[in-house]
Amino acid sequence: MSCEDIEPEVMEKIQDIVVFMCNECGQGSANTAGVARMAYNPAIRIVRVQCTGQVGPIQIMDALNNGADAVACVGCCLGACHFFNGNILSMHRIKLLKKVFKELGYSDQFVNQYTSRAAEGETAVGDFEDLVIRLSNAIREEGTIKDGC
Amino acid sequence: MDVRIFQFNGCNKCFNETILLNGESKYKIEFIEDPKNWKEMKTDVSVITGYLLPEDKDTLEKIKSNSKRVVGYGNCTTMGGIFALANQRGYEVSPLSSFIEETEKVNGCLGEIEELSVAINSEAAPKLQNLCAVCARETTCDYLESVHRQIELEDETTCFNDLGYLCNGFVAKECKERCIDYNAPCRGCKPIIDRSGIRMLGMFGTLMGNIEVATEHSELGATDKLADRDDDITDSLPDVLGNFFRFTLSTSGLPRGRIPSSGNILNDVFTGRLIEELPLISGLLGGNRSISLTLKIIETYETANSIEVSEQTKKYRKELLDLESQLQEAIKSKDPKQYKKITDEIRKIGGNMNLSNVYFGGFKAQIDDKDNFEDYKAHVFDVVEGTYKNGSVEFTIDPIGIVKEIKIKEG
Amino acid sequence: MSDVEEQQKNREFKTDDDFDTEFFKRIENRSNIMKCIQCGTCTASCESGRWTALKTRSIVRKVVLGDLSVLDDPDIWLCTTCYQCYERCPRDVKPTDVIMELRNYATKRGNISPNHRAVVGYLKNFGHAVPINDEVRKRRVELGLEELPPTAFKYKQEGDDKDLKKIEKYMFDLPPVKEEKKGEEK
Amino acid sequence: MTVEEKVKKTDEIKGGADSKEAEEEPRIGVFICHCGHNIAGTVDVAKVAEYAKTLPNVVKAEHYMFMCSKPGVQMLKDSIEELGVNRTVVASCSKNQHGRTFANAIQEEGLNKHRHQQVNIREFNSWVHQKEKDKATEKAKKLVEAGVNRARKLEDVETRRIATTKAALVIGAGIAGLRASYDLAELGIPVYLIERLSTIGGHMTQLNKTFPTLECPQCSISPLTNGVANHPLVELYTNAQIKNVGGSMGNFEVEVEIKPRYVKDNCTSCGECSAHCPVEVPSEWDSGMSIRKAIYKAYPQAIPATFVRDKKNCIECNTCVNICPVKAVDFSMETETKTFKVGSIVVAAGYDEYDPSEIEPYHYGQKGFEDVITQLKLERMLAPGSLTNSQVLRPSDAKIPKSVVMIQCVGSRNDQVGNEYCTGVCCKFAIKNARIVKEMYPDTDVTICYIDVRTPGLNFEELYKSAQEVGVRFIRGRPSEIVRDPISGNLKVIVEDTLSMTPLQLKADMVVLSAAMVPPEGIGPLGSKLQVLRSKEGFLKEFHIKMNPTLSSKGGIFIAGAIQGPKDISESVAQAGNAAAIAAAPLVKGYIEKEMLIPSVDLDLCVRCGLCKTVCAPAAIQINDDGTPMVNEVACKSCGMCMPACPTGAIQLLNFSDKQLLDEIIPIAGGGAVCEDEL
Known part of the structure; x- marks a missing residue:
């Protein structure tokens, strides 16, 4: 499945996605994607952080509480974190957060963790597409996170 | 000073505790158990206890307009408390601050009466330390090797978190009830900061950072697709909400849950929790019969798994039940002296008013003849899937020990 | 070919x-x-x-x-x-x-080796991978044992037991030997 | 600086910024760049600028063709002068591209350069949403609003110069350590070279020939060993170990424990003592292939040339004390501890050969399997002046083997022993030795059993070819076991020739195992003393696998050679040279410039749990006696990993605090709470 297959009514609900990208590979890959003019969904909004290890559940919940449809962290590849293990720490926290969402009866696809490689724009765009597709699946199944509140 | 104490829904443990104020001559106290039908009159201080639902808004506004100051007393009022766990199933238990502007709040489960006096007199509250500062255990805060959910503590000097059990003490203030003294990790009823659950989640996620987990590739862009599947760690934390957000779910910033409700708030609070946590939760719930409910739950499980308890345990249990009926008398008569005496007795046996010391297999700390204790501990944690029933209590446990369904007919 | x-x-x-x-x-x-x-x-x-x-x-x-x-x-x-x-x-x-x-x-796919098929056949017919012969039967009686060792098949005659029949179906009803060899099952 | 002073300093930085904020109201200048058509072609920049004007604290919002051009930068500067703008937001390209240009521009006008906020609306917006112009404009508005929100609370970041100690410490005197020491000394930096053993030169001195040119390693390394030993700026300490490491990048204090040699420096290396010593033990340096005395020199060319007494095996008969013509032997020497103040540390602790006895089917080291040896032992046999007189002889009966089988990947590429990596040098190593053996004994069958022959790079495939030419047999297959005929005692290697699908039993008079390179013994304690992180395999972890393979996880500590992972000599030398260069840079310059983008701790909120110390990869956070964390501002790498770890949010990174990030998140997440009572 690709982003083109998503129905317009679902796509309409995907308005704001906050993506925390680390200062190293994350930002690097998004810049590379930009330079290569690789189109992706305009709902993707990138926040620059020093390392994904800097992003805690606080930031993620802040984003969701302020209207984001989904949040993702994009860091360096596993084993290549520029600050040793920030991406792994972030992954563990997101794992717990996903579990919280499941326990609340939501889809666990509203928060996600990815990696990308600075030299490859397509990995960043792949992450974004994957994010949008997962979100669209979640919305199709049970609506957005904002629904019903 | 005119003090009116209002008991809203559910938990009346804090309301009962306010009986202790009754003896003091400087207060003119009125206890109001049915605030909806309260006849409005001007008052100096209104103390709100019990959990609050959206339909209480009008009543609360009425109280606010008639009072010089409003004090929220106890977790249920100030943060939603344990009943806010039902928000997981669509309830809207909300903190007092979301209805009216409160003047003071006294957190805690049970809220401390000394703090309440301070708040009523609008004195400056004493600055409290972090719970870890008064905890006998010592922390190294190293990355964890593994995470456990079972509480079988032999080690009395190492921090719960270092041992792989989740304890919210890092985000809690020092308190009187001190579950940590009874080998029960803190669940954070007096948080030191806002959104303590989320912060604690971040901390515990970090502590697990060294544990290797399986990763996978996504088909798009060939990047590591992470955090998708459960692993050993998340499996060892089967009830994140109950552990991290036991008292703070309504103020945690998490959205309201979408899991269908059973219709009964008490049952919804219990559903989804772990079997070994049930006695602790029922001890927190208050109600005039929380002791008998706790013991009922324990006994239900024991009978079904044919766990033998020692004579001493039986004696303690009987004493507790006796105390409960005496306590009800004291509450009825609003006699502070009698109330104090009985609660002290309960504390002596049950550890604190949350019954932290009453546990599966009996009483955790005080049991002298160790005849069967190891045995029934093993039984309890050897979770047995199935349905358990005993009189007014009926519950179903799934293979990992989560309560799937529970029916409690309130007596 | x-x-x-x-x-x-x-x-x-x-x-x-x-x-x-x-x-x-x-x-x-x-x-x-x-x-x-x-x-x-x-x-x-x-x-x-x-x-x-x-x-x-x-x-x-x-x-x-x-x-x-x-x-x-x-x-x-x-x-x-x-x-x-x-x-x-x-x-x-x-x-x-x-x-x-x-x-x-x-x-x-029915590609079971003849030897293994034979073993299954023994199991089906005699309740044992190595069938018991008359000599052994005699010995067992002499030793004061039952003639047949206790296997599921000892109770075969009580045949109304549906569970046993079910197991029998899964365990012993092997697919027939296949004639055509090239992969059709995908 | 005492602990209190440091904490106070951390407070001051925070307090200083706060008070400044209180002094002046933020006046923000927003500049939107057209970037020709790159941005303006997709985003309606005028609308964005119009929107920016409506935001609070914005005193100027402009759009311009090329912000990075001279007039564009001048606009920025003019706004500071004319309107008193004290924070700037430029919405143009990425921070890497022109962020610095604008930051430097405002710095020229006297503003702290961290008061500039770069908003990327080109790479992150106009270039990737070229077909959705309306949405791109909306997104640009939100991004600019986020930038303005962020700019509002930006605090000044001080850049501080920290003087460095002009000296370096090198741990390990193998080829990498020697190279690094020599290069550092040549740059004019005093070097303390610490060696665990009694001689320098490391594993390289044990080799017979080096691939691919079959050169004599002793001859190649001796200029370096002599050069280092005689260099006026190098102080060499043998039998020495690191005891404690304090301080941080630029100013370390290293405590070193130096065990005595029991022979004073006036030793003339005459060898009388050794000749008369009655104790004989197997030589470690010779991989147990020869005998040494209790007072000995590891090998004739060993440096330092002074003899050394092995206290553990010495029977204290005092023969050597009496016989020494210069009275150099002194049993009363004691262990001393020295403290060195250095600016950089280079770790070149090398490797150990994997002990194959863990792999059960190969029976290495077991009785009856004496003829199963490792490559390093074969090297020692072949080396000049060896016990076998450079002959290859079976250890069991000292006969020349008629068939030699070499087994590759022993302990490498093996999940079962936990070494997933390919050691990378064994193929070359084995091919070299196979060729030498085959050339020495043309009648002997030499077989190499391999999984893959890995000989990348110049000259190595040629080596492979030359071995094939002289008749070395290559069998593709990993032997499953070595079996011994109980009667004749002959060994057989069982292997499948996977290429012909034939199981083989190879007759082997001698089996040589190409054992892996593994982290040296004692690397764990050393790593924790240095507070550097290690990889899963146990080697020291580099800062970044591609971009900075020489720096360890901690600033000021560099890694060289096989301690980072298996390497051959030339790679080790190359990395050591690089380590020396980057270790020398701050020492030669005399100072480190460090932006104080560091976390500050709110001691009221701090619960003294210490998790910030645990997560801090560069070990910049230390715990004081009272349990509060102390940030070492020099070592900190501004990653912010301590922030979410803190259970109370007491530790906050300057300019990246929870509140500042929240301000940025609010507009881009959709702006404001969705449903107030709930979320």
Whole structure:
């Protein structure tokens, strides 16, 4: 499945996605994607952080509480974190957060963790597409996170 | 000073505790158990206890307009408390601050009466330390090797978190009830900061950072697709909400849950929790019969798994039940002296008013003849899937020990 | 097809169509199989392979490639499941487990080896892989034992027990010997 | 600086910024760049600028063709002068591209350069949403609003110069350590070289020939060993170990424990003592292939040339004390501890050869399997002046083997022993030795059993070819076991020739195992003393695998050679040279410039749990006696990993605090709470 297959009514609900990208590979890959003019969904909004290890559940919940449809962290590849293990720490926290969402009866696809490689724009765009597709699946199944509140 | 104490829904443990104020001559106290039908009159201080639902808004506004100051007393009022766990199933238990502007709040489960006096007199509250500062255990805060959910503590000097059990003490203030003294990790009823659950989640996620987990590739862009599947760690934390957000779910910033409700708030609070946590939760719930409910739950499980308890345990249990009926008398008569005496007795046996010391297999700390204790501990944690029933209590446990369904007919 | 023709056929180029990588996706621990480096430790470790034609490495290779002919290969029935290769594999490919699973697939296709089929037949008929003979029966009686050892089949006559019938169906009703050999089941 | 002073300093930085904020109201200048058509072609920049004007604290919002051009930068500067703008937001390209340009521009006008906020609306917006112009404009508005929100609370970040100690410490005197020491000394930096053993030179001195040119390693390394030993700026300490490491990048204090040699420096290396010593033990340096005395020199060319007494095996008969013509032997020497103040540390602790006895089927080291040896032992046999007189002889009966089988990947590429990596040098190593053996004994069958022959790079494939030419047999297959005939005692290697699908039993008079390179013994304690992180395999972890393979996880500590992972000599030398260069840079310059983008701790909120110390990869956070964390501002790498770890949010990174990030998140997440009572 690709982003083109998503129905317009679902796509309409995907308005704001906050993506925390680390200062190293994350930002690097998004810049590379930009330079290569690789189109992706305009709902993707990138926040620059020093390392994904800097992003805690606080930031993620802040984003969701302020209207984001989904949040993702994009860091360096596993084993290549520029600050040793920030991406792994972030992954563990997101794992717990996903579990919280499941326990609340939501889809666990509203928060996600990815990696990308600075030299490859397509990995960043792949992450974004994957994010949008997962979100669209979640919305199709049970609506957005904002629904019903 | 005119003090009116209002008991809203559910938990009346804090309301009962306010009986202790009754003896003091400087207060003119009125206890109001049915605030909806309260006849409005001007008052100096209104103390709100019990959990609050959206339909209480009008009543609360009425109280606010008639009072010089409003004090929220106890977790249920100030943060939603344990009943806010039902928000997981669509309830809207909300903190007092979301209805009216409160003047003071006294957190805690049970809220401390000394703090309440301070708040009523609008004195400056004493600055409290972090719970870890008064905890006998010592922390190294190293990355964890593994995470456990079972509480079988032999080690009395190492921090719960270092041992792989989740304890919210890092985000809690020092308190009187001190579950940590009874080998029960803190669940954070007096948080030191806002959104303590989320912060604690971040901390515990970090502590697990060294544990290797399986990763996978996504088909798009060939990047590591992470955090998708459960692993050993998340499996060892089967009830994140109950552990991290036991008292703070309504103020945690998490959205309201979408899991269908059973219709009964008490049952919804219990559903989804772990079997070994049930006695602790029922001890927190208050109600005039929380002791008998706790013991009922324990006994239900024991009978079904044919766990033998020692004579001493039986004696303690009987004493507790006796105390409960005496306590009800004291509450009825609003006699502070009698109330104090009985609660002290309960504390002596049950550890604190949350019954932290009453546990599966009996009483955790005080049991002298160790005849069967190891045995029934093993039984309890050897979770047995199935349905358990005993009189007014009926519950179903799934293979990992989560309560799937529970029916409690309130007596 | 004569032998010569078959040999010639084997020498032709194979194309992607000759392989079915999808088929083996159902194999457990597939990721382990995919990381095989074809070092040959398994074949060299194979106790059975020293006397028979079993080439564990090439079986694993065929699974990696998706060569369905491995299911028709009589070699997979030669493994004695001694787990020597499993122990020594430097990449944890678990070749023994792979072979066991291949046997399951092969059985479903009716490719069970005649010897194994015979064993199942014995089990079905006598309740034992090694049928009990008159001599043994006599001995048992002499020793004061029951004539038949207690197997499920001792109670076969109580035949109304549906559970036993059900087990019998799953365990012993093997697919018939297959005539056509080329992979049709996908 | 005492602990209190440091904490106070951390407070001051925070307090200083706060008070400044209180002094002046933020006046923000927003500049939107057209970037020709790159941005303006997709985003309606005028609308964005119009929107920016409506935001609070914005005193100027402009759009311009090329912000990075001279007039564009001048606009920025003018706004500071004319309107008193004290924070700037430029919405243009990425921070890497022109962020610095604008930051430097405002710095020229006297503003702290961290008061500039770069908003990327080109790479992150106009270039990737070229077909959705309306949405791109909306997104640009939100991004600019986020930038303005962020700019509002930006605090000044001080850049501080920290003087460095002009000296370096090198741990390990193998080829990498020697190279690094020599290069550092040549740059004019005093070097303390610490060696665990009694001689320098490391594993390289044990080799017979080096691939691919079959050169004599002793001859190649001796200029370096002599050069280092005689260099006026190098102080060499043998029998020495690191005891404690304090301080941080630029100013370390290293405590070193130096065990005595029991022979004074006036030793003339005459060898009388050794000749008369009655104790004989196997030589470690010779991989147990020869005998040494209790007072000994590891090998004739060993440096330092002074003899050394092995206290553990010495029977204290005092023969050597009496016989020494210069009275150099002194049993009363004691262990001393020295403290060195250095600016950089280079770790070149090398490797150990993997002990193959863990791999059960190969029976290495077991009785009856004496003829199963490792490559390093074979090297020692072949080396000049060896016990076998450079002959290859079977250890069991001292006969020349008629067949030699070499087994590759022993302990490498093996999940079962936990070494997933390919050591990378064994193929070359084995091919070299196979060729030498085959050339020495043309009648002997030499077989290499391999999984893959890995000989990348110039000259190595040629080596492979030359070995094939002289008749070395290559069999593709990993032997499953070595079996011994109980009667004749002959060894057989069981292997499948995977290429012909034939199981083989190879007759082997001698089996040589190409054992892996593994982290040296004692690397764990060393790593924790240095507070550097280690990889899963146990080697020291580099800062970044591609971009900075020489720096360890901690600033000021560099890694060289096989301690980072298996390497051959030339790679080790190359990395050591690089380590020396980057270790020398701050020492030669005399100072480190460090932006104080560091976390500050709110001691009221801090619960003294210490998790911030645990997560801090560069070990910049230390715990004081009272349990509060102390940030070492020099070591900190501004990653912010301590922030979410803190259970109370007491530790906050300057300019990246929870509140500042929240301000940025609010507009881009959709702006404001969705449903107030709930979320």
